[in-house]
Amino acid sequence: MTRIIAVCNQKGGVGKTTTAVNLSAALSMAERRTLLIDADPQGNATQGVGISIGDEATLYEALLEEDPWTPERASGYILKTQLPFLDLVPATHHLAGAEIELVNLDRREVRLKSFIQFIENRYDFILIDCPPSLGLITLNVLVGAKSCLIPIQCEYYALQGLAELLNTIRLTQQSFNPNLQIEGALLTMHQSSTVLSKQVVEEVRTSFHEKVFHSVIPRTIKLAEAPSFGKPILLYDIATPGAVAYMKLAQEVMGLSG
Numbered sequence: 001m002t003r004i005i006a007v008c009n010q011k012g013g014v015g016k017t018t019t020a021v022n023l024s025a026a027l028s029m030a031e032r033r034t035l036l037i038d039a040d041p042q043g044n045a046t047q048g049v050g051i052s053i054g055d056e057a058t059l060y061e062a063l064l065e066e067d068p069w070t071p072e073r074a075s076g077y078i079l080k081t082q083l084p085f086l087d088l089v090p091a092t093h094h095l096a097g098a099e100i101e102l103v104n105l106d107r108r109e110v111r112l113k114s115f116i117q118f119i120e121n122r123y124d125f126i127l128i129d130c131p132p133s134l135g136l137i138t139l140n141v142l143v144g145a146k147s148c149l150i151p152i153q154c155e156y157y158a159l160q161g162l163a164e165l166l167n168t169i170r171l172t173q174q175s176f177n178p179n180l181q182i183e184g185a186l187l188t189m190h191q192s193s194t195v196l197s198k199q200v201v202e203e204v205r206t207s208f209h210e211k212v213f214h215s216v217i218p219r220t221i222k223l224a225e226a227p228s229f230g231k232p233i234l235l236y237d238i239a240t241p242g243a244v245a246y247m248k249l250a251q252e253v254m255g256l257s258g
């Protein structure tokens, strides 16, 4: 069974893209067939795996596709990356238009799901990088996913807005996707020396109970630098604490440790 994981939090800058890119890369290095779907019009996940888009088809066209899916048509949206087990469905700024254009289309909430259902048997893991909003694109992601991984930045307002996210997840469960699970909350940009980071860790563990990953992602400059080289951290500097943290997270997600 393919694991389809939405990396979501409507707050910007909490580590969604960094997590989607590096967890995908780590899973693919463990030879799990992995697809990363970039569902953010900023296209940062696309750039983060080193792909620049010219006239390639992107998620935008996939969401607006009216013809029935065929293997060839679906394959037209999937690009190879520099990692043999990692594929990408890319995004560009055009995707922002889908937020409005989808409103007038039928089956507007299930368009990503239809695409995913068609290709999921090709993969062990599908990770979806969400935009920083709770609009129709995110709804498509939550309807198409089987679980949500929620990155939470270790900073002062960390838990603000989470009630809204959890409410959106609940509404999606009630209306479109009753089996949607919470995969877990992931603490990101943790600074072990600070009291603030310690407080956030405690608060998140109180709110999410056992649904918090043991792996904690440290704040490290290498994780911030890697995207400018178009590389996941494992290809940029495999020995850095950020790389080790994402490899540990991948093991946890694969159920090999925790």
Ligand SMILES: Nc1ncnc2c1ncn2[C@@H]1O[C@H](COP(=O)(O)OP(=O)(O)O)[C@@H](O)[C@H]1O
Binding pocket: 011, 012, 013, 014, 015, 016, 017, 018, 019, 044, 132, 188, 189, 190, 217, 218, 219, 220, 221, 223, 224, 225, 227, 242
């Ligand atoms: N663990 C980390 N350590 C240092 N910088 C990080 C870390 N995680 C993310 N960043 C940086 O913080 C910024 C926001 O992260 P990003 O993953 O793009 O968040 P989001 O996708 O939620 O908006 C980016 O510049 C990214 O490089």
Ligand SMILES: [Mg+2]
Binding pocket: 016, 017, 018, 040, 044, 130
């Ligand atoms: Mg992002």
